[in-house]
Amino acid sequence: MSEYRNQKRAFITGAGSGLGRELAKCYANFGYKLALVDVNAEGLEQTAQSLHGCEVLTMIADVTRLSDLEKAKDEIVKQWGGVDVIINNAGIGGTFGGIDKVSIKDWQQVLDINLLGVVRGCKAFTPVFKTQGGGHIINIASSAGQMTPPKMAAYNVAKAGVIALSETLRFELDRDNIGVTVVCPAFFTTNLTSSIKSDSADVVNRVDRIMAKSEISAADIAQMIFEAQQTQKFMLLPHKFERRLWLYKRFMPESFAKSMQKQMKKLFKRG
Template structure:
């Protein structure tokens, strides 16, 4: 795949950093954005060893001004950007009755509106260039309905719907959209997770460790999807099977299978 220019939110760790490493190794110009400034400054050197033009910019996706600064910098330094990955996200676990409205506002502001801001800021640049590609990282939680995760599920479902809608809106402008829906895999999603369920951190860690795919595997699938301009990426076979069951089985059958898998 021909080297291009890429910006990745939440790029200092996890899936975002794995994606940055793959792109840098492939000769891409890489800019990672992250609100964890200490982490970003610690890892940018390793990317610059792979690609000397790699950059780190402090970026909190809840602040549109941060994203606007990144867009301005990339236009000045690189003349634009080809791929924008809206990857930053957080987790919230708990039943609706125990989840505060403050927690709902927190996760919506990051998981959903963070993606909205990223797309809104970079769409004008993509239109001026007459090309661009958004990669929005959602989750299988956006396609399924695992109990005790209503806020998380809802934000990721909204990212799926947003991505599909933008694909329709932006196609005429030669702007492509890919939405990625992984199941659990080893990442730092548990850091900063809000939960009202005892022992959830340990359960989440167990689910992540059981994954047959890691961040690098998923990053490679994302790059293939960008190359082929695919709309959906569902990396985990088990997740795909659960989605097919939800779509084609009677609801009561699907619910029994779902509960048997998450006990």
């Protein structure tokens, strides 16, 4: 077996803000070399400047282009000989609205970044893991991919796809000594609303208020993700309430559906 496990090298997409920045800080604290990518050069530089005592590579990369991720992978292999952990974190909030309101163009954007961006990350780096004898993939999904709230169809579908992809890779790559973790957080304070499109300012304000009430922070979730990687945990649901909802849905699906329908009628007007 390769000695890759004795190395500490991590690759993180969407590292210029939010959870990506907190992940970078967390892994830096544990002595990892970090390869950080984002489309936002200013945010990426701010993340890099917030890190201390670790080797950092920063690269501008768009997860909607496989060539960008391949280029990042090639540079990492050139500099470090390989990578031990990849975290497919980049994502956007997408468009809030009914199925008859959201354009196909908006659907395509959300799927291209939130789902296919993860696919591209896995595709680019899996050959490196196979060559060196192992590695670990961490895909950031969302509890929305499990709970499927209304008027968020594109986001829900993309995140559900990330969960299905991760489950597939868990079995597909096990023989190659490649671990997989999928993370399904609910709301926590981040800059997600900056990428949400909606014809109602109240929607964005509502999401901001919910995020502000979260009992756990992006830094807390980053720490949980690191621990999940260390223990080879497959599915991480950081929020207690959403963990209970997930179990409720799994074991009592019809009761869950009726409860959700009742709650949604209170939250959303018909239309």
